[in-house]
Amino acid sequence: MAVKTILPFGPQHPVLPEPIQLRITLEDENIGQVLPALGYVHRGIEKAGENNDYPLNVFLVERICGICSATHGLAYCLAVERLLGIEPPPRANYLRVVWAELHRLHSHLLWWGLLADAFGFESLFMQIWRVREMVMDVLEKTAGNRVIISVNAIGGVRRDLSEEQISEMLHTLEECEKQLYALLPVMLNDYTVKKRTAGKGVLTSEQALRLGVVGPTLRASGVAQDLRMTGYAAYGELGFEPIVEQGGDCYARAVVRARECFQTIELVRRALQQLPDGDILTKPRGNPNGKAIVRVEAPRGELMYFVVGNGTKNLERMRVRTPTLANVPALLEMLPGAEFADIPVITLSIDPCISCTER
Amino acid sequence: MGEAHGPHLELPDIDNVQLVQQEQLLQHVAHFAAQGMRFITITCIDNGEQFEVYYHFDHDMKLNHLLLVIGKKEVLPSITPIYFCAFVAENEMKDLFGVRVDGLNVDYQGRMLVSDELPSPPMRKSSDSAVRRNGDGS
Amino acid sequence: MKLIDRARMKSPWVLHYNSGSCNGCDIEIFACMTPMYDLERFGIVNVGNPKHADVLLVTGPVTYRGARVLRNLYEQMPSPKAVVAVGTCACSGGVFRNCYNCIGGVDKVIPVDVYVPGCAAKPEAIIEGVLMAVERMSEHTPLKRGK
Numbered sequence: 233m234a235v236k237t238i239l240p241f242g243p244q245h246p247v248l249p250e251p252i253q254l255r256i257t258l259e260d261e262n263i264g265q266v267l268p269a270l271g272y273v274h275r276g277i278e279k280a281g282e283n284n285d286y287p288l289n290v291f292l293v294e295r296i297c298g299i300c301s302a303t304h305g306l307a308y309c310l311a312v313e314r315l316l317g318i319e320p321p322p323r324a325n326y327l328r329v330v331w332a333e334l335h336r337l338h339s340h341l342l343w344w345g346l347l348a349d350a351f352g353f354e355s356l357f358m359q360i361w362r363v364r365e366m367v368m369d370v371l372e373k374t375a376g377n378r379v380i381i382s383v384n385a386i387g388g389v390r391r392d393l394s395e396e397q398i399s400e401m402l403h404t405l406e407e408c409e410k411q412l413y414a415l416l417p418v419m420l421n422d423y424t425v426k427k428r429t430a431g432k433g434v435l436t437s438e439q440a441l442r443l444g445v446v447g448p449t450l451r452a453s454g455v456a457q458d459l460r461m462t463g464y465a466a467y468g469e470l471g472f473e474p475i476v477e478q479g480g481d482c483y484a485r486a487v488v489r490a491r492e493c494f495q496t497i498e499l500v501r502r503a504l505q506q507l508p509d510g511d512i513l514t515k516p517r518g519n520p521n522g523k524a525i526v527r528v529e530a531p532r533g534e535l536m537y538f539v540v541g542n543g544t545k546n547l548e549r550m551r552v553r554t555p556t557l558a559n560v561p562a563l564l565e566m567l568p569g570a571e572f573a574d575i576p577v578i579t580l581s582i583d584p585c586i587s588c589t590e591r
Numbered sequence: 592m593g594e595a596h597g598p599h600l601e602l603p604d605i606d607n608v609q610l611v612q613q614e615q616l617l618q619h620v621a622h623f624a625a626q627g628m629r630f631i632t633i634t635c636i637d638n639g640e641q642f643e644v645y646y647h648f649d650h651d652m653k654l655n656h657l658l659l660v661i662g663k664k665e666v667l668p669s670i671t672p673i674y675f676c677a678f679v680a681e682n683e684m685k686d687l688f689g690v691r692v693d694g695l696n697v698d699y700q701g702r703m704l705v706s707d708e709l710p711s712p713p714m715r716k717s718s719d720s721a722v723r724r725n726g727d728g729s
Numbered sequence: 730m731k732l733i734d735r736a737r738m739k740s741p742w743v744l745h746y747n748s749g750s751c752n753g754c755d756i757e758i759f760a761c762m763t764p765m766y767d768l769e770r771f772g773i774v775n776v777g778n779p780k781h782a783d784v785l786l787v788t789g790p791v792t793y794r795g796a797r798v799l800r801n802l803y804e805q806m807p808s809p810k811a812v813v814a815v816g817t818c819a820c821s822g823g824v825f826r827n828c829y830n831c832i833g834g835v836d837k838v839i840p841v842d843v844y845v846p847g848c849a850a851k852p853e854a855i856i857e858g859v860l861m862a863v864e865r866m867s868e869h870t871p872l873k874r875g876k
Binding site: 243244245250251271272273274275276277279280283291292295296297298299301342345346357358361362365368377378379380585587 | 750763765828851
């Protein structure tokens, strides 16, 4: 007879770098119902965004999530620029793409490392993070900080790239690509990786759309939706094509992220080659008024900013819908029926970012 | 972002907003669900007297919105019977604004994000909270 | 006693808790464990069990719900123990100091031995911080300040 146990998973758990609690009802080794308990990282950033001056909010929203901070800054700046009716110079648009894509690269490599760590493949974890350090070095050299690079400003970017920096960046990316290619057979074909991820946490495309899933998790279920296709910043001029896999399981999600690493490198390369000359900042004037919604593709999926201005230097409302918030309901459908030992892998497969989720 | 250069005379606003009545909300949402739209989120704006509740949906990367204006004491029907995933957004709205939502499938009783130390819904505006702190980068 | 002290200095085990941080510092703590920075060359091991740990690394401005977990973890750790506040938020609350759900600064909840500033704190700084915490533990300084 099956024994029912209710097990709390988290908030402090070795495989979870972040505090989230999953209350799991177990029937022997099989998962029954799952309920998330949130609120360990809720700080109240949406409220703080109403109290700050609107240019200072850039620094606040970048700290919603350290891993995708460049994308948060970009989305907020695009929204406020629309309210102010200003357009950033073309060079700034390309530079925004460069840094946003570098951030995506480091985020995907980070996720791959954590995934390898979650199923005990320590050497793959170390190898991937070694490659990731090259990206971090590039970020530090060009933006002055490793994680929170703070390059976006309202009306453009705060830093420019010199010719030497561009050639060095291209060189490092080439080296990075080479080393990733060497790791690719292990990442995609290794017995351990396949055994732990293939067929786990399957989500069909209908399920994914019904549950509101976004980002690589959605694309791994065969739905070609990527906000970069809408061509914000300079993406429209870079010939972007979304990466789609049909499997819908943890392995497909891993493949999507692995392929996106290479795509990202290619996008940065194209952006640097086509980089136009000129200014990098249009001075913002006046105060934001009206309503604007901006959606961009963060490493984890669709990120939405809904900004309401009221003609003063403070915003009336700043609503942030982060990708993980949309992916958590899918967990509640993927986990039931799985085995207890697969919880870390399935949970990680949506690339959870709890500080995004709770803000 | 194909916005024209030059001065903007009109206030930027969001397109594709459909103002709905409270009774018709579930009908509209069910209609959206039948078209295979992806639910994005719910935004609640407290304009002082009333709540403006925006429901955001995505259809082939195009946004569709439903707007509902309700009084602060009114009860909002939950859309979770149609979109299961809306429970996160609805609970969040309940937590932060104290909007009363009826028929939630997973109800955290207004304690999903905020903890017991905070007495009132933190984002709800009352008449005396109109005094803002001066933004000093905090 | 001397022998145990020396053993502890050679291999301090760290426990990491995120009490409301933006993840920036957390991934830098992870980066410390990887080949580039390699905390393990000092014998430092990241553990998941508070009863195994000597040093507690805390990131983030403390949220109300996180504070309960943090206090609980701190009390479970055996003495002598040291606490390192990693990142500006953990030191003072940082950009979140006026947010309604933040207490602001780890030292408002548990005693802190070493403050590592930076947003996000760099891996080099985190390593330095952990080593300073270990030194403090071996100096027999009273670790429980205040109460």
